[in-house]
Amino acid sequence: MSLALGIDLGGTNTKLALVDRSHGVLVQQSIPTRAETGPGAVVMALAQTAEGLLTQARVDRAAVQGIGLATPGPLDLGAGKITRAANLPGWQDGPVRDMLAECVGLPVVLENDANAAAYGEYVAGGGVGCEHLVVLTLGTGVGSGVIVNGEILHGHFDNAGELGHMIVVVDGLPCPCGQRGCLERYSSADAIVRRVREGHKGSRGREIEGSREWTAPDIAHAASQQDPVCARIWDEACKYLAVACVNIQHAYNPQRILLAGGLSLAGDLLLEPVRRHLKAQSWSLHTDLPEVAPATLGSDAGVIGAAALAFAPAE
Amino acid sequence: MSLALGIDLGGTNTKLALVDRSHGVLVQQSIPTRAETGPGAVVMALAQTAEGLLTQARVDRAAVQGIGLATPGPLDLGAGKITRAANLPGWQDGPVRDMLAECVGLPVVLENDANAAAYGEYVAGGGVGCEHLVVLTLGTGVGSGVIVNGEILHGHFDNAGELGHMIVVVDGLPCPCGQRGCLERYSSADAIVRRVREGHKGSRGREIEGSREWTAPDIAHAASQQDPVCARIWDEACKYLAVACVNIQHAYNPQRILLAGGLSLAGDLLLEPVRRHLKAQSWSLHTDLPEVAPATLGSDAGVIGAAALAFAPAE
Numbered sequence: 288m289s290l291a292l293g294i295d296l297g298g299t300n301t302k303l304a305l306v307d308r309s310h311g312v313l314v315q316q317s318i319p320t321r322a323e324t325g326p327g328a329v330v331m332a333l334a335q336t337a338e339g340l341l342t343q344a345r346v347d348r349a350a351v352q353g354i355g356l357a358t359p360g361p362l363d364l365g366a367g368k369i370t371r372a373a374n375l376p377g378w379q380d381g382p383v384r385d386m387l388a389e390c391v392g393l394p395v396v397l398e399n400d401a402n403a404a405a406y407g408e409y410v411a412g413g414g415v416g417c418e419h420l421v422v423l424t425l426g427t428g429v430g431s432g433v434i435v436n437g438e439i440l441h442g443h444f445d446n447a448g449e450l451g452h453m454i455v456v457v458d459g460l461p462c463p464c465g466q467r468g469c470l471e472r473y474s475s476a477d478a479i480v481r482r483v484r485e486g487h488k489g490s491r492g493r494e495i496e497g498s499r500e501w502t503a504p505d506i507a508h509a510a511s512q513q514d515p516v517c518a519r520i521w522d523e524a525c526k527y528l529a530v531a532c533v534n535i536q537h538a539y540n541p542q543r544i545l546l547a548g549g550l551s552l553a554g555d556l557l558l559e560p561v562r563r564h565l566k567a568q569s570w571s572l573h574t575d576l577p578e579v580a581p582a583t584l585g586s587d588a589g590v591i592g593a594a595a596l597a598f599a600p601a602e
Numbered sequence: 603m604s605l606a607l608g609i610d611l612g613g614t615n616t617k618l619a620l621v622d623r624s625h626g627v628l629v630q631q632s633i634p635t636r637a638e639t640g641p642g643a644v645v646m647a648l649a650q651t652a653e654g655l656l657t658q659a660r661v662d663r664a665a666v667q668g669i670g671l672a673t674p675g676p677l678d679l680g681a682g683k684i685t686r687a688a689n690l691p692g693w694q695d696g697p698v699r700d701m702l703a704e705c706v707g708l709p710v711v712l713e714n715d716a717n718a719a720a721y722g723e724y725v726a727g728g729g730v731g732c733e734h735l736v737v738l739t740l741g742t743g744v745g746s747g748v749i750v751n752g753e754i755l756h757g758h759f760d761n762a763g764e765l766g767h768m769i770v771v772v773d774g775l776p777c778p779c780g781q782r783g784c785l786e787r788y789s790s791a792d793a794i795v796r797r798v799r800e801g802h803k804g805s806r807g808r809e810i811e812g813s814r815e816w817t818a819p820d821i822a823h824a825a826s827q828q829d830p831v832c833a834r835i836w837d838e839a840c841k842y843l844a845v846a847c848v849n850i851q852h853a854y855n856p857q858r859i860l861l862a863g864g865l866s867l868a869g870d871l872l873l874e875p876v877r878r879h880l881k882a883q884s885w886s887l888h889t890d891l892p893e894v895a896p897a898t899l900g901s902d903a904g905v906i907g908a909a910a911l912a913f914a915p916a917e
Contacts (some may be wrong), residue, residue: 289720361888371887419758423679433759433853435750442855443734444890449852452885454774454845465886466848484809530769533781538748538853539765570767572686573676575759 291597292337293355295400295589298374305340306594310411314344326381334390353394354385355593365399396596400589402439405432409547409590412584419541422582425550429471445563454528473527476503476549479520488517489557509551529564536577547582607652607669608909610715613689620655621909624728629659641696649705671702679760679815682712699751711911715904720747722907723860727899732756734871740757740865744786748854751914770842791818791864801831815856819883822868844879851892862897
C-alpha cells in the first residue's frame with residue numbers, strides 16, 4: 288500500500304489524515320494547533336500525532352511516500368516558509384516545510400490551505416474531471432483555490448487566486464487588508480452575520496434577540512421567511528458572489544465553480560439565488576458560463592488535497 | 603534559417619510578417635481583410651501575400667516552419683474554428699485553420715488575437731522574462747491575454763482572459779455583451795471618447811467644438827490641462843483600470859501587467875494615474891503587487907506572437 292499524510296494546519300485546530308492513492312482517508316485526527324507554542328513545538332506534536340495515526344492504521348512507516356502540509360498563506364513555496372502568518376503569531380518566515388521534513392524524515396510539500404482544499408475537490412470531490420476549476424470557500428473570509436490545466440495556479444508571487452479580495456464594490460466597505468469593497472466584506476459568512484446585526488440595529492434601534500449568535504444559514508433561512516434585513520443582505524451576498532463568478536468566468540474560463548465552507552451549508556438557499564443573479568448578469572457573446580455547484584468533501588478537502596500533492600512528485 | 607509566418611487577421615486589415623526564431627521581423631505587409639468576400643477568398647489572399655513576402659525576403663519556402671494565425675475570438679481551438687465572429691460576418695464556424703493549412707501546405711496554429719499579442723510581448727516585448735504576465739490592450743474595447751507559467755491561459759472553453767468584460771461597476775453602464783459595468787465601458791479608448799462627448803453635452807447643453815473627433819490621448823491631454831469633464835472621465839478610466847489591476851493581481855499574481863493599444867499612447871498621462879490609484883487601492887497583506895508598465899511592440903505584437911506560437915510545437 289502506498290500512502291501519504293495530509294495535514295491541514297489552522298490557527299486553532301489542525302487535522303491530520305493518512306490517505307491512499309485513491310484519495311481514501313484511512314484514519315484521521317484533529318488536534319489543537321497551539322500555535323502560541325511556536326513552530327518547533329507544533330512540528331513535534333504533528334510528528335507524534337502522525338506516528339499515532341500509523342499505529343492506529345497498522346501500516347508500516349515505509350508505506351508513507353510523503354507529507355502534504357497545508358497552512359494559511361501567504362507562503363514562499365520555494366523556501367518552504369509562511370511569509371506572513373496572521374493566525375500563527377511568531378511563525379513568520381519560519382522554515383516549516385524543512386522543519387517538518389527533518390523531524391519526520393519524509394519529504395514535505397507545502398501548500399496554501401485554500402489551494403490544497405481546491406486540489407482535494409479536484410482530485411476527489413465536486414471538481415473531479417474539471418481541469419479548470421475554481422473553489423470558493425465561504426467562511427470567516429472567502430478563501431479560494433484555482434486549478435488550471437489540472438494544476439494549482441500559484442503565479443509569480445505564489446499568491447494567485449486570492450479571490451476573496453477581488454474588489455466588487457469600488458470605494459465599498461473597508462477591509463482589514465487595506466482595500467475597500469472586497470468580495471469577502473459582502474459574501475463571507477462572517478460579513479453576512481455582521482451586516483445583518485448592523486442592519487437590525489439600524490432599522491430597529493436595537494439588536495433583535497439572539498442575533499449576535501446567528502449563523503449564516505440561520506440568516507439564509509430568515510431571508511427565505513421574508514425578514515426584510517436578512518433578505519436584503521443575503522440577496523446582496525448572493526449577487527456579489529454572482530459578480531465574482533462572472534469575473535472568474537472571464538479570468539480563467541473554468542468548467543465549474545464550487546462553493547464550499549460554512550455558507551455553503553445553506554444549500555439551495557445559496558445556490559439558487561447565486562445562479563439566478565449569475566444568469567441575469569452574464570453575457571451573450573459565448574456559451575462559456577461555468578457551472579456553479581457545491582463542493583462535496585467538506586472539511587476533509589484540505590487533508591485529501593494535501594496528501595494528493597505529496598503523491599504528485601513521485602507520479 | 604528557420605522562419606515562421608505570423609498573421610494578425612482583423613475585421614478591417616490583416617498584417618502578415620515573416621519572423622525568425624529570435625522574433626525579428628524580416629518583412630511584413632498589411633492588406634485589407636475584405637472579410638465580406640468570405641473565408642475562402644480571404645485565405646487565398648493570405649496565401650498569395652505570403653508568397654509575395656517570401657519572394658521579397660528572398661527566402662526559400664522550406665525555411666518556413668509554420669504559420670501562426672491570430673484572429674478575433676471566441677475560438678474553438680480544438681476544431682480550429684472561429685465560433686462567433688462579430689467583425690467577420692459569415693465566418694462563423696468556418697474551419698479557418700485547416701483551410702489555410704491546406705491552401706498554403708504548412709501547419710497552422712490558431713490563436714485569439716489578444717492572446718497572440720500578449721504572447722508576442724512575452725517572448726519579445728515588455729514582458730520578456732515574466733512567466734506570469736497580463737497584457738491589457740486598450741483600444742476600441744479592452745482586449746487581454748494572460749500568460750501563466752510561460753503559456754497562454756485558455757481555460758476550459760478556450761476563452762480565458764476576457765478581462766475587458768470584468769464587471770467593475772455592479773449595475774453599471776450597459777455593455778453590448780449583455781452585462782453591465784464591464785471594464786471596457788469605462789476604460790477603453792472608445793468608452794472614454796464617448797463618455798467625454800456625452801459629458802460635454804450634459805454639462806454645457808451642446809457638444810464642444812470638434813469633440814466628436816477627439817482621440818483618447820487628446821482627452822488625456824485636455825484632462826491634464828484641467829478640462830473638468832475630461833479630467834473626471836479620464837481619472838475614472840484610470841481608477842477602474844487600477845481596480846482591474848488589483849483584481850488581476852489577486853486572480854493570477856502576475857509579475858507584470860502591460861498596457862497596450864491606442865490608449866497607451868498617452869504614456870505617463872495614463873501610467874501615472876493608474877499607478878497612483880493602484881497604490882491607493884491595494885492591500886497591505888503581501889508584497890505581491892504587479893508592476894504596471896507599457897507594452898513595447900505596438901501593432902507588431904500580434905504577428906510576432908503568432909509566429910512564435912508557430913515555432914513552439916517544433917521546439
